Amino acid sequence: MEKLKILVIDDKRIIGDVFDVMVGRKGHEIKYANNYQEAAKFLKATVFDVAFLDIIIPDKDGISILGDIKKDYPTLPVVMMSGYAVDSKKEQARKLGVVTILKKPFDLDDIREAVKLATDKDV
Numbered sequence: 001m002e003k004l005k006i007l008v009i010d011d012k013r014i015i016g017d018v019f020d021v022m023v024g025r026k027g028h029e030i031k032y033a034n035n036y037q038e039a040a041k042f043l044k045a046t047v048f049d050v051a052f053l054d055i056i057i058p059d060k061d062g063i064s065i066l067g068d069i070k071k072d073y074p075t076l077p078v079v080m081m082s083g084y085a086v087d088s089k090k091e092q093a094r095k096l097g098v099v100t101i102l103k104k105p106f107d108l109d110d111i112r113e114a115v116k117l118a119t120d121k122d123v
């Protein structure tokens with residue numbers, strides 16, 4: 001199985017930990033950023049296979065971050081995540097080309113499906 005590089009952008013560290021446990025232990029590289037400034041540093045240094053991005057992040061709206069990512073890294077597939085009913089933001093995300101939107105809480109099967117949609121690869 002090919003090892004993937006996955007970026008997780010979420011203000012809650014627990015989400016990064018979930019990816020570490022569910023996907024990182026299988027040998028995939030997980031980078032966690034709790035804000036866009038940190039994510040931008042990772043994006044400049046590494047070519048990721050997929051990014052998982054929370055829709056609601058306190059320092060900068062997830063939709064704005066998605067727009068920045070799509071502008072600067074147009075080929076990077078992005079999966080958005082949300083624990084809230086934010087239908088207007090979900091519609092904006094779809095217009096910006098998000099692969100899919102995961103509803104929190106999610107499980108390993110949800111992550112697998114999202115990665116498969118984004119990269120056509122298995123985790």
